[in-house]
């Protein structure tokens with residue numbers, strides 16, 4: 333690193349679990365860029381001051397994770413259409429002092445489904461969670477016109493209702509449910525997405541294997557551990573599994589492209605995440 337090294341970072345709380353520093357530094361190294369990426373723990377009550385600090389040190393760009401993706405919008409100068417659609421921001425670029433926010437979780441979420449050639453026609457979706465990541469899922473699914481309906485299940489049902497209104501505004505048919513009742517509907521769902529933090533601390537999944545339809549798709553956005561209890565349950569139920577690390581790579585690749593204008597070295601990013609062992613079986 334030199335004085336001319338460009339600095340990028342991720343802010344969130346908790347942040348120790350983040351794999352973005354390793355993944356983005358691997359991408360910068362692979363592309364031969366003089367850039368570095370670090371993680372800062374920023375508690376919710378310090379967000380405003382932290383954004384001001386990033387401005388004064390002229391950070392080149394940053395990612396935003398739990399729990400700031402919605403709140404951070406207040407402190408930015410411009411929002412890209414992706415951020416406006418999701419009403420959440422996970423990526424910011426500093427363009428000569430202007431902080432411009434994007435949402436790369438939208439394309440990051442969809443890409444692993446596209447790779448599996450998923451047909452969204454008439455699909456019934458169960459979305460667990462109503463935070464920043466869940467907003468990106470709703471925005472992403474609104475781009476698939478043929479989706480049947482989305483049931484949003486959250487611990488705080490009022491937050492689910494707020495997201496359902498956002499989804500309805502984007503043309504989706506949304507219903508809400510409390511998280512504890514999610515199993516009542518999960519057996520009829522074609523796609524189950526976990527966009528809560530459940531699993532990060534190895535907690536049990538709110539959906540048991542006997543409440544998952546064989547052949548349905550189970551997508552856990554939690555990426556650490558790679559194999560969560562929900563993923564285990566999905567495999568047992570013979571569902572199709574989408575791992576959180578797949579989305580992590582795609583959303584990170586898109587952020588890299590926004591920051592550098594270069595195609596992201598996805599293989600280097602994947603190798604950094606999965607090491608020599610490769611994809612889980």
Ligand code: NDP
Nearest residue numbers: 398399461462463464465487488527528529553576579580
């Ligand atoms: P937010 O803080 O915005 O939202 C957190 C969500 O988790 C809310 O729905 C919240 O419910 C729920 N939640 C938190 N604790 C509990 C609990 N103990 N029991 C039940 N529900 C709980 O976070 P994000 O939306 O930004 O992130 C959510 C998850 O998605 C994280 O695990 C994050 O790592 C992951 N993620 C992964 C990405 C990837 O690339 N793979 C990209 C983005 C996110 P309530 O509203 O009731 O508080």
